[in-house]
Amino acid sequence: MISNISFTYRSIYSKKAMTDMDSTNLYAYISIIALIVCIPPAIIIEGPQLVQHGFKDAIAKVGLTKFVSNFLLVGLFYHLYNQVATNTLERVAPLSHAIGNVLKRVFVIGFSIIVFGNGMNSIVS
Template identity: 90%
Template sequence: MASLTELSFNWLGFISAMISNISFTYRRIYSKIAMTDMDITNLYAYISIIALIVCIPPAIIFEGPQLLQNGFNDVIAKVGLTV
């Protein structure tokens, strides 16, 4: 919020930071609730799985077209097409 008046303020960066803050808050709340029934290793595993599920759709939406356009062609050019 302190950099809102700066010339190089970026709304996408600000919104991403706020989503990150909210995600960490919900993660902490879930951890406190879930710690009564499981140990710390299982809790970490469940939180990691949930984070993976949450991160896959934005990754496919934002990076998928670039991967399809450039990524596979670069790999095929470097390694070669094997069938």
């Protein structure tokens, strides 16, 4: 729910910022600001564990070549997804964009259940 709310606010403020620039430039600025804000805490908080356990375990499991190629492909597809989302926002209202995002999440969860056989369980205890 927090993700949906954050996404909606980002869409609203991004749409307002698009009066001065196009969606591609806006996405570039948002990406640079996010990099500057997120990299230092990520390195400080998760850096040592990521290098010690995350990278080494992943490379040991799939091999260096597959790890690097998958790492680059995930980054490319994530970038393209965000670029398309920002370009779409330029063409539609923020509310329509937010509703599309929520429906996308429902589709992804349903696809995961049907195709990959992931189960659903109750969080209520």
